[in-house]
Amino acid sequence: MTEDDIYRTSTQYRLWSFTRESLASLRSTTNASAADGVRAAIRSQHVGQAGSDPAREGSNDKPSDPAKEVDCLTVEEEQKLVGFYCVKAMQFADFCEFPTNVKATAVQYLKRFYLSNSPMTYHPKEMMAAALFLSTKTENHYTSLRSFASKLPKTTPESVVAPEFLLTQGLRFTFDVRHPHRGLEGGIMELLGLAQGKGQAGPGIKQSSEQLQKEMVDIEPAKESSKKARSADEVVRRIQVAHGKAKEVGKSSALLTDAYFLYTPSQIWLSSLFLADEPLARFYINTKIPTTSTLTPKLISTLQSCAELLRSSASANPGEAEIKALTRIDKKLFKCRNPDKVDLVGINKAQKRDSKGAGENGLDERVIKKRKLEREKSEKEAEGIFGPTLAKETN
Amino acid sequence: MAMSPVVTYDSTSNIKVTATKAKSLAVRTNSISKPQNGSTSEPGRGQELAERLNDETKQKYVKDKKLGEGTYAIVYLGHLKADPSSLLAIKKIKVNTEYRDGLSMDAIREVKYLQELSHPNIIALHAVFSSKNQNLNLVLEYLPLGDLEMLIKDSEGIRYGTAEVKAWMGMLGRAVWFCHENFVLHRDIKPNNLLIAADGEVKLADFGLARSFSDPYRPMTYQVITRWYRPPELLFGARFYSGAVDVWSMGTVFAELILRFPFVAGNTDMHQLELICNAIGTPTEENWPGVSKLEGYLKYDKAATIPVRGKDFYLSKFGTAGPVGVDLLMSMLALDPRKRCTSREMLEHKWWSSEPRPTAKEDLPKKGGGPERMGEDLKRRGGEIEDGRGDRVARKLNFGVAKS
Numbered sequence: 001m002t003e004d005d006i007y008r009t010s011t012q013y014r015l016w017s018f019t020r021e022s023l024a025s026l027r028s029t030t031n032a033s034a035a036d037g038v039r040a041a042i043r044s045q046h047v048g049q050a051g052s053d054p055a056r057e058g059s060n061d062k063p064s065d066p067a068k069e070v071d072c073l074t075v076e077e078e079q080k081l082v083g084f085y086c087v088k089a090m091q092f093a094d095f096c097e098f099p100t101n102v103k104a105t106a107v108q109y110l111k112r113f114y115l116s117n118s119p120m121t122y123h124p125k126e127m128m129a130a131a132l133f134l135s136t137k138t139e140n141h142y143t144s145l146r147s148f149a150s151k152l153p154k155t156t157p158e159s160v161v162a163p164e165f166l167l168t169q170g171l172r173f174t175f176d177v178r179h180p181h182r183g184l185e186g187g188i189m190e191l192l193g194l195a196q197g198k199g200q201a202g203p204g205i206k207q208s209s210e211q212l213q214k215e216m217v218d219i220e221p222a223k224e225s226s227k228k229a230r231s232a233d234e235v236v237r238r239i240q241v242a243h244g245k246a247k248e249v250g251k252s253s254a255l256l257t258d259a260y261f262l263y264t265p266s267q268i269w270l271s272s273l274f275l276a277d278e279p280l281a282r283f284y285i286n287t288k289i290p291t292t293s294t295l296t297p298k299l300i301s302t303l304q305s306c307a308e309l310l311r312s313s314a315s316a317n318p319g320e321a322e323i324k325a326l327t328r329i330d331k332k333l334f335k336c337r338n339p340d341k342v343d344l345v346g347i348n349k350a351q352k353r354d355s356k357g358a359g360e361n362g363l364d365e366r367v368i369k370k371r372k373l374e375r376e377k378s379e380k381e382a383e384g385i386f387g388p389t390l391a392k393e394t395n
Numbered sequence: 396m397a398m399s400p401v402v403t404y405d406s407t408s409n410i411k412v413t414a415t416k417a418k419s420l421a422v423r424t425n426s427i428s429k430p431q432n433g434s435t436s437e438p439g440r441g442q443e444l445a446e447r448l449n450d451e452t453k454q455k456y457v458k459d460k461k462l463g464e465g466t467y468a469i470v471y472l473g474h475l476k477a478d479p480s481s482l483l484a485i486k487k488i489k490v491n492t493e494y495r496d497g498l499s500m501d502a503i504r505e506v507k508y509l510q511e512l513s514h515p516n517i518i519a520l521h522a523v524f525s526s527k528n529q530n531l532n533l534v535l536e537y538l539p540l541g542d543l544e545m546l547i548k549d550s551e552g553i554r555y556g557t558a559e560v561k562a563w564m565g566m567l568g569r570a571v572w573f574c575h576e577n578f579v580l581h582r583d584i585k586p587n588n589l590l591i592a593a594d595g596e597v598k599l600a601d602f603g604l605a606r607s608f609s610d611p612y613r614p615m616t617y618q619v620i621t622r623w624y625r626p627p628e629l630l631f632g633a634r635f636y637s638g639a640v641d642v643w644s645m646g647t648v649f650a651e652l653i654l655r656f657p658f659v660a661g662n663t664d665m666h667q668l669e670l671i672c673n674a675i676g677t678p679t680e681e682n683w684p685g686v687s688k689l690e691g692y693l694k695y696d697k698a699a700t701i702p703v704r705g706k707d708f709y710l711s712k713f714g715t716a717g718p719v720g721v722d723l724l725m726s727m728l729a730l731d732p733r734k735r736c737t738s739r740e741m742l743e744h745k746w747w748s749s750e751p752r753p754t755a756k757e758d759l760p761k762k763g764g765g766p767e768r769m770g771e772d773l774k775r776r777g778g779e780i781e782d783g784r785g786d787r788v789a790r791k792l793n794f795g796v797a798k799s
Contacts, residue, residue: 006577011510030444037443099613116444137496137503140606140615145496161497165529168498170445173523173531175507182610 007264011174016112018261026115027075034118034338035072041340042070072336073120077329082114084326085124086256089132096151098132098141100251105177106135107255113170115261121338122166129155130163138175162348177260180269181250187269188243191284195235202288212287222277238280245276253310263306271306452524456534458485463770467501470770473534482537483521484766486773487530501603502531508579508602509533516570518590518600538600539593540761541768543652544586550655553760557715560652561746562753563589563597567645570599572738575638578608582619584644586651590772595756600772609635617691620644622667623660627678628732630668632691639732642741646727653713668693675728676703683731703730719746 007013018026073081086107093103109131110124129152136143149157168175193199197213207215216235221228222242229235249272254260259268273281281303289296341347458471462484473485488502509520519536526532543563546553567589574581582604590598609615614634620626626643628636650658659674661667672678677700678686686692709721716724723746729735736744747753 001576009511009513033444099610101610116448121443133497137498137500138507140609140613142500157495161495164497165525166445169449169525170443172445172448173506173525174510175503176511185611 007178010178011172011176012178012260013264015172015174016261017264020258020262023115023258023261024075027079030114030116030118031073031075031078034120035336038072038120038336038338039070041338045339070336071332073118073329073333077332078114078119080326081119081329081333082110082124083256085128086110088125089128090252090255092128092132092152096143096148098136099139100181101179102132102135102139102141104179104181104251104255105139106132108177108260109135109167109171111258111260113167117166117170119333120336121341122163122344123333123337123342126159126163126344127167129160130167133160134164134167134175158345162345165348166344178265179250180254180265180272181247183266184243184246184250184269184272187273187284188239188246191239191280192236194284194287195232195239197232199287204290204293205287207287216283219283220279222279238277242273242277242280246272249275249310253312257309257312259306259309262309263302267302267306268310271303271310274303274307275310449524452522453526453532456483456485456522456524456532461770462766463774465774468774470773472537472766482539484535484537484769484773486533486535487526488533490528490530498531504605505602506531506533508574508605509535512574512577512579512602514570514573515596516566516598517573518598535773536592536598537766538590538598538769539766540591540595542587542591542772543589543597543648545762545768546591546760547586547651547655549762553762555760556751557717557720558751558754559759560649560716561720561751562756562759563652564645564649565742565747565753566597566756567599567648568738568742570597571638571641571645572742574599574605575641575738579605580608580638581605581641581644583621583624584641584648585621585624586648587772589648590769591761595759595761601775608637622664623647623657625667626732627668627671627730628689630664630671630691631678631686631689631693633689637732638738639735642727642735642738643732645738645741646724646735649716649724649727650713653716671730672701674704675730677701678730683734686731717746717749719744719749722746 089106089110090103093106106128110127113127113131114124129149133145133148136148145157145160149155149160152160190199194209194212195216197209199209199212201207201212213232217229217232219229219235222238229238246269250269254268254272259271263271270281270285273284282300285296285299289299455476456473457476457479458473460472462470462472464470466489468489469487471485471487473483475481475483488499506520506523509518510523513519518538520533521536522534524532524534546555567584571581571584581599581602583601584599588599588601590600592598604619606615615636617629617632617634617636620629620640624644624647626640629640647658659667659670661670672695676682677695678692679695679700680687682703687694706718706721706725709725710718713721713724723736723741723744726734726736726744727741
């Protein structure tokens, strides 16, 4: 069983790997069905209001459909918004001093969740905390909910776990995320071994350890401006520099782009090494696969396209213009949020209550009314840039 | 009992990926991106794709009678709606009302690892779905023939020899090797977590304590693995350890299979260490360089030090395994985890190719624990065993409020 065979049994491959086309089509389907949901919810709410308050609807014979006027988010806008909250999640993870794997998994949870859900239905601000908390549990860095919630502004324990169930469902109950980070560390260890004359080439390559060590000194420099290495020690330093750069890519653009959906973990780390020091990466690949192999050009072209994607990443520190654009999207979202799904804490409670057999008709209606009041109140309060504050506990 | 269930996987959770990548991707995205337009009209309004997929999964299975109920889970016998003759176990994880931190760690670990590991000697997770009240339901392979503990204990009714032990150990070894190959530590290997399928195949179950290998410098808890099967490094409080902990557990299972009673069965952690010293030898800097630096290491009186037992000792106790088998057992029970064989080395040992050949799985002795025994085995959470033995269990994971 090869490593590839094993990877192909992973849920990351089976459920979360896509071609560019299938990824795009999935996102547009999700966007369209969420927009339908928003319109339907607004329409039914409007009908409800019209029924109870006929005075407001003076011209009853002219059925103007309020849902038609709703300007829904486009796929691009959804993407921007989710991307922004992925960055936020990373900042919170750094603030809480969570290790890289917790941070990286949380971001992938968000990205995976929003393949089948739209920010119009569930606001990423609320999902973000849930994703980060879930990832502390799945990545063995459990922090108690209370202390977790206390670290985030305007966050209650209830608001963190309320969307957890939705999140796990959106993740299709697969929690394992395969990251490129461990692979990178392994590759760097091998490179260091090669530089110290202790490395070994893959099958079918006949250079000795000493030859490989010598060749390494002769690798052309990473950039035309930088000088060639003159000794094994300088090669080691070069590897360390490349390591630092590649690691940075692994912690930022590898997470924020669609790299995890489109490429395997090993392709991602090799591509980040490619970005950091291309000649070094090529040398490394040549110690693994004979240059004459037909696999080499195929691999290189995949790595190049992945590197291209990694280079194109939106920055982890959005500039002023970006913030402006995000503010506009969030304002727009405020008008096209699915009104049925705003109060996640309430929905979560109601679901749990239903299951216990309690919460019959009377109570339900009362809760609904309460929730509606709550919603209206929070709508009034919604002057902040990113929409209303999270719903408070209703009872 | 009939054969183990033939489950028709849906394309979205197809475990045997035979198609080329492009093809399987096409199938997969089809099923995820095409909402069935007809059925989504009224009841589907406001229902998202994920919810719909969940419902589709849920619709495929039918729960039959309850097999067992514990504090952590209820286990049902079930079948595929499309095939009433199929047999499945459905494990419904209870939402713990006292645990307010969302989905519990046990449930997360079990689902996370079983979703990834598909191997003939690891219990198969066919699907996961939630019922409307947010309970998680795990659809598991049906394993009606009890577990290894039952067979070991029934020394009156069940006779077996080296060939059978070899067959069982081989299946266990392959399961553990596969876990390690996937960077997963099981951390609770013991006979009653080794369930038996209708065809005699042994399946490793209960991944409630499993975790991925730690990254370098990231400490792990040492409060894992049921005491009798726990290696000395964990008893000494090691926070950095490897697959060697599972190999030790396998070694104790191996010994137990031969002895037909637990090899080192301590009543407390201290007692456990004492028994290990007596049975195997006292861990010292000489036989285990660095051991004295472990937090929980006990200074042993030089005079009271028991030298590491030689091959003769093992031959006298485990002679039925033959000299080659004893050699394997000794390397699995090496005190120093660095000298212990890895799960891979275990499978490469010459014992497997020497006489006698392992018994074919269909000829292995069967006891027929029946569905109820599976219910008993599955309802436990990771590391839990039946009442009365609870005090011997590694259950004190440091999750704060996680454990009630």
